[in-house]
Amino acid sequence: MFWITLVIGLAGTAVALALAGRRVLFLYNTAMAGQPDPDRVLQVKRDKKADIEGQVTEVLGQRKLLKWTLAGSAHAAVMWAFFLLATVYLEAAVALLAGLDKKIPWLQTWGPIGFVQDTIALACTAGLIVFTAIRIKNSPKRLERKSRFKGSHLSGAWITLFMIFNVIWTMFFYRGVEWANGNLDYGKGAYFSYLVGHLFDGLSHHTLDVLESIGLLLHIGVALVFLVFVVHSKHLHIFLAPLNVMFKRRPDGLGAAQPMMSGGKPLDFEEADPDEDVFGRGKIEDFTWKGFLDMATCTECGRCQSQCPAWNTGKPLSPKMVILELRDHALAKAPYMLASEEQREKFTDEQKLAMQVDKELVGEDGVIHPDVLWSCTNCGACVEQCPVDIEHIDHILDMRRFQVMIESSFPSEAGVMLKNxxxxxxxxxxxxxxxxxxxxxxxxxxxxxxxxxxxxxxxxxxxxxxxxxxxxxxxxxxxxxxxxxxxxxxxxxxxxxxxxxxxxxxxxxxxxxxxxxxxxxxxxxxxxxxxxxxxxxxxxxxxxxxxxxxxxxxxxxxxxxxxxxxxVEEGKLTPVAPIEEKITYHDPCFLGRHNKVYKQPRDIMATVPGVKTQEMHRHKDRGFCCGAGGARMWMEERIGKRINTERVDEALTTDPDTVSTACPFCLVMLGDAINEKKNSGDAKESLEVVDVSQLLIRSIKGEGTAQEKEPVAAE
CATH class of the missing domain: 3.40.50 (Rossmann fold)
Known part of the structure; x- marks a missing residue:
């Protein structure tokens, strides 16, 4: 029985590793066909402390995922199960190679290890139940656009949940039989395996040997099938997420837009050649290897989509779908990208059509529709919420650069702004x-x-x-x-x-x-x-x-x-007059998410006597955009609900006397929306939008609420 088990186990392992390795090599070569990005590697060498911190907090600590407590906790349980249950697969390898009764001293005999293994496996099972409930509750069939899973490849997610469940039940089946056969040395430490083992009481030693071998092969086989599936699916993020976190941009906040790069170097406009240099992203090959890594790492969780102001107001932009459409196009075109000139000449027209060789990156019938590209406000909600640090804004901006600078294709109103x-x-x-x-x-x-x-x-x-x-x-x-x-x-x-x-x-x-x-x-x-x-x-x-x-x-x-x-903290400015108003504060995206300035505007309001602050549902790092960023201030908003109207609707739910902010663009956008609400009778006439500095000067100068408010002027 030992030799049969060994041959089957080794043969299956060899086949699975060969299939997975072939896929990994294909993905690596596809990514390397993109533009170089040497700064990504240099930053890791320069700042190893930040890299370690990122791995500890974001990968191991699940910092971003745990912002969504229930789903984050479930994911943490499943992720840690992958780490800790690797010890069970180590034990399985020993049993396969050396015999069912062979053990690693201490590792396979100390009760607390068995306790941890069984506990994390049960926690993983609970996580799977939570994931199942979340996906049923948020099904796109039921919620349509309101579902963060709309557009995701749903079948892959269900297969993954099923495969993880198979890992868990085969583990307990194998270990239960192992205990019944006298080969599990954790005692009652592996408490659930111990309980399962009682199901096999009374079976003969030979029968238990056969069942243990079957359980061993099932447990190993499930993992090997899962491995092959993972490298062909979105769950490749299991391996790629740590890499994407390692090579991510590392500002405190989203920070700067990246300079235009060509061949891994900043583009010199005085010496640039449009035929030789890369101006933004005009085709999929123009993306850097980090761009391809982003595409392959996407988990399709839809957190970015759920937070996007464009998507939430009926526009076609979904940050998730931008990444997925680019990924699908890259995978379709990869055989052509990796082929030599001689091989490319042999491709038939049908093959080229299947490989999307001539498909535009941006266009009415392209990979990305222009309405998608121009709906982005650069607010950064997508990047902030992404648990694997995908850089959606950078990719959208680079595609815009090609459209504007090479194709001269952009909303006409923005042309007036550029001339000015x-x-x-x-x-x-x-x-x-x-x-x-x-x-x-x-x-x-x-x-x-x-x-x-x-x-x-x-x-x-x-x-x-x-x-x-x-x-x-x-x-x-x-x-x-x-x-x-x-x-x-x-x-x-x-x-x-x-x-x-x-x-x-x-x-x-x-x-x-x-x-x-x-x-x-x-x-x-x-x-x-x-x-x-x-x-x-x-x-x-x-x-x-x-x-x-x-x-x-x-x-x-x-x-x-x-x-x-x-x-104010130093005592050089002292608010004195009370402002007896309920005020809700709107976080400007380029102050908040882009630069992590959340505290100081609120501190100023807190020092003004009489002010009662009321946060909107979406605030701080989940704040909702006013609609003016990404040069949208100078473009007409023709699709869906206006973003500034959506934000003011949210502000009105707090029944404020004043809406405060700290950005001139937000001041204008929110002011316009408030005027519309006043005209329709949906907002009180006294409602105004002001900068926090205006509240502060009013209190310092002793004007307080006695000052007659000026109505918000229409533009």
């Missing part, structure tokens, strides 16, 4: 001299940089285009200037020398205009000797702090809420 940026240095096309008009409404002088900032100037106040030119945002600008003046903080502004940071151009995909504006601003800032900057716009803040270092601009940049919270 190129000709006037701001998205609205206003005169640069208008950037100083807000100062005339103040009763104190503001230093305007002429050549260099004066030695006693602590901060350059980066006003931004909206802060200088948009009426609602100018109120924030004036409030911040007054607060800095009251606190005795010496600051200066660039005035006409300030140009748009280039964020709208970069997020649209027009990297050339971003580079042009960015280099102009960096030269201005460096020539002026600027070291520290305070900005009211989170988009400017993110660009100045995280993206300008890519082009030689290195400054200490703070958002105004960070500086104001610090000044």
């Amino acid at each position: 940026l190129e000709n006037k240095g701001n998205p609205w096309g206003m005169s640069e001299m208008k950037r100083l008009e807000w100062i005339e409404e103040l009763d104190f002088e503001v230093e305007v940089v002429d050549d260099k900032v004066s030695e006693d100037t602590e901060y350059l106040f980066w006003v931004g285009c909206a802060g200088a030119l948009e009426d609602r945002a100018k109120k924030t600008t004036k409030a911040v200037a007054e607060l800095l003046h009251i606190a005795g903080v010496k600051f200066a502004v660039l005035g006409p020398m300030e140009a748009c940071t280039g964020d709208p151009a970069r997020r649209l995909g027009m990297e050339f205009v971003f580079q042009m504006l960015g280099q102009q601003n960096v030269e201005t800032l460096n020539d002026a000797g600027v070291k520290k900057i305070v900005a009211t716009c989170p988009h400017c803040f993110n660009t100045l702090a995280n993206e300008y270092p890519q082009i030689g601009g290195n400054y200490e940049v703070v958002h105004h809420t960070q500086l104001l919270a610090h000044l």
Whole structure:
């Protein structure tokens, strides 16, 4: 019996490993057919501590998954079962190779080990029951778009649950017979195996030997079949997730958009050749190997989809489906990508059609529909929620870059914005001299940089285009200037020398205009000797702090809420007048998820007497976008419900007196939606949206709630 079991076991193992190895080699070669990305490897070498921390917290600790407590706990149980039950397979290997009665000293004789093995197996079974219930409850057939599993390959998920269940029951069958046959030396430590073993009481030794051999082969066979299935399915993430976490970008928050790369190096626009260099992603081969790793790692869990503001308002963009469609296209085209020129010539038209050789990456009949590409607000909810650190925004942005810079294909309204940026240095096309008009409404002088900032100037106040030119945002600008003046903080502004940071151009995909504006601003800032900057716009803040270092601009940049919270804490600003209002705060995406600034705006409101804060259901890292990011501020929203309307509907559920925020774009978008609600009678006339700095200055100046609120002006 031993030799029969050994031959069957080794033959099955050899076949399974050969099939799995062939698939792994195919996937590796496919990924390596993409563009190089040397920085990913270098960052691991430079920052091994961060890599270890990522593996401990995200892979072993399941940090992101546990944000969703029930599903996260179930996944943690199943994942740890894979780790801990590897010891059972080690025991099975010993039994297969050396005989059913052979044991590894201590490892197979110490009761607590058997206890842990049985306990994690039962916990895994409980996890499978939870997963089954979740998938039935959230079935796309029942919930349609509201199901995070809509669009996922559902059959693969059910097969996986079934295969894991097979691993568990074959383990207990094998170990139960093993105990009954006197070959399980954990005693009652392996308590459930011990209980199962009693089912086989009274059987002959020969019968038990046969059953134990069958149980051993079943347990090993299930694992081998599961291995082959895993490398051909979405559950490849079992092996790839640690790699994707290792090679992920590592900013504190989402941080900067990545520079355009070609051949693993930053693209030099002055020397670039459109025929030789890669401008964004125009075909699947243009993605880097990290892009292919993202595609292969996707678990299809749909967490990104459930949080996406575009998907939640009826638009065609699902971050999950973007990755899956790219993955399916990559796998279809892989044989062509990996073939030599001689082999490619031999492919028939039918074969090329099946391999999607001529299919557009972005197009009406392409892999990604243009409406999908242009629905993205760059809010970062997808990246924040992804348990395996897929970088959806980077891939969407790179596809936009090709469409804008090579195909000249983008929403027409955005073209006006680009021309204004190129000709006037701001998205609205206003005169640069208008950037100083807000100062005339103040009763104190503001230093305007002429050549260099004066030695006693602590901060350059980066006003931004909206802060200088948009009426609602100018109120924030004036409030911040007054607060800095009251606190005795010496600051200066660039005035006409300030140009748009280039964020709208970069997020649209027009990297050339971003580079042009960015280099102009960096030269201005460096020539002026600027070291520290305070900005009211989170988009400017993110660009100045995280993206300008890519082009030689290195400054200490703070958002105004960070500086104001610090000044209040130091006692340089003291709110006195109570504001007896219920206020709900909206987290700007580029301040919150992109830069992890959640605490300071709330701290400011907490110091104002009388204020009662009420969080919306979606807040902080799960906050819902206003709809203006990703250059969407300058594009019409023609599909589905307006994102800003959805967000205001959510705000209204808190019955607020005021909606506060900390971003000029959010101020405009939420203000417009509130006006619509007022006109339809769905919001009280006194409701307004203000920046937190406006609340603070109102309290400090003793105005409180006695001040008559100004209605939100329509644009």
